Amino acid sequence: MRILKLIIRNVLRHKLRSTLTIIGIAIAVMFFGILRTVVDAWHAGVEASAVNRLITRHAVSFIFPLPYSYREQIARVPGVSRVTFANWFQGIYIDQSQFFARMAIEADTYFDAYPEFIVDKDQLEAFKRERNACVIGQKIADQYKLKIGDVMPIEGDIYPGRYEFVVRAIYKPRDEKTDATQMLFHWTYLDERLKQDQPTRAGNVGWYVMTISDPAKAPQISQTIDEMFKNSRAETKSETEAAFQQSFVSMSGAILTAMNFIAFVIIGVILLVLGNTMVMTARERIREYAVLKTLGFTKQHLIGLIAGESLAISILGGILGLFLMFPMVEGIGANIPQGMFPIFDVTRTTLILAGSSAIVVGIVASLFPIWRATSMKIVDGLRQIG
């Protein structure tokens, strides 16, 4: 217990230095966690993907539409148990900064394919009955204080015109990975408007979503679908939902790589901050270590003392950083558009990574001082002027 007391007293010996080091580590751990949370938020769609869902989109890009007529052909492909589709609508709700997913869907089938969107049965029926009805996620309802029966006026941009949707259902996310920031409405409503205003754009959908009975057969089914539409006016690319989501993430690949890189540079910075403190500490105390060795304390005792002090500082900094991370992430999450990062939470992995980084840094930063103290000859240490 005296050794533990000695570690604590040593940490407190230079209060200003230790405090600054702890704050430095805390800030670094906090930023590491924030960056990881942003990177995780980018990957949230991939994480939330279902293994039994395939997506078929235009072979060139998902911004090109596919004919509605493909629906029945895809439904006949062996292994496909259900087909539905969606179409990116976007539009402007309130103003351009209010970003969240707004999509036209096949009302009768979409929610069967997405069981993670939990919709009250009566609300769902009400939605299906009304052409200009929409379903919104719980987070969107909370953010814009929308309730059943409210009207959401949206100014179309990709599909010009003014659209007025009536909220008929609010879906709840099944778990924390589920995106609760979507607004979904009848594709038929959009298609009817297009038939009137821009007939050449009518009869198309954005992408098809297939539920498959055996996830292991995803490659064969994808291949069958794509073969089916080869050399047609709209060739397709079919892939798992995870791969489809990953393609969005890949568009920001350089940014994510940079963020990951910065996150690990931050770990390096913590190492330098703590390493500098520990090297200074060891240099100042070399005579004390020599005295301890003289009294009969062994290398193991010195390792415990030095590593203990380094770990105490790094763990305190780590804990403080983790405590600061939550309000910071919450603050950032509250100030970015809900739909930009539907899931913006500190994950367990981030907590473990940030916490263990602090511990690893504590150990690594103590290695040089330990080597110096343990390899020092007692007589040399006693000669050292502190």
Place this chain on the structure above:
Amino acid sequence: MSEPNNQLIHVKNVTKKYFRDRLEIPVLTNISLSVPEGEFLALMGPSGSGKTTLLNLIAGIDRPTGGQIIVNGQDISSLNEKAMAKWRAQHVGFIFQFYNLLPVLTAFENVELPLLLTNLSKQERKKQVELALTLVGLGDRMRHYPKQLSGGQEQRVAIARAIVTDPTILVADEPTGDLDKNSAAEIMTLLDRLNKEFKKTIIMVTHDPRAAEKAKKVMHLDKGELTN
């Protein structure tokens, strides 16, 4: 060759050389001496004569280049580092010129340090530490930190730390070198008392003839050789 029974320390043909780059620096040359139990030996000599080196070798914090050092029947030159550390903890009490107390520990905690390496219970340790500090006249300063003590008091704490484990020998390197005249006299009186009253074997390195007067025997070193 048989040794007299009461000889506690035997230094046999000990040499010590240091190496700076490729330069060989002889510090001790063929030193032999014996110290009986209960002796109070002062090692004197000019700076660089090798007296501190000899003390360090006897105390097991340095190793000879050649020769043997036997303390209480144990050839300490043959011990490995771990065994040597254990041996020092059990048999040697150290008193340094600059006290070398840990500034973050109280007088009590500094004196308790060597006992942490023993199997004594907390209560037993407390009893021993209080006894040692009382013996050096600091029973009322146990909770004081080194910076709250005078130089003489700090050295007395260091002496308490040296005797708390009841070691076989006490080694003191210039114990009065950093003290004023009065404090130095107090420390020497204390060491004298430890030798006479508690039969402690003491080997002391000193420049101070007044300190050496307290010793029963004085040996002189010059250029790494014993001159008497």
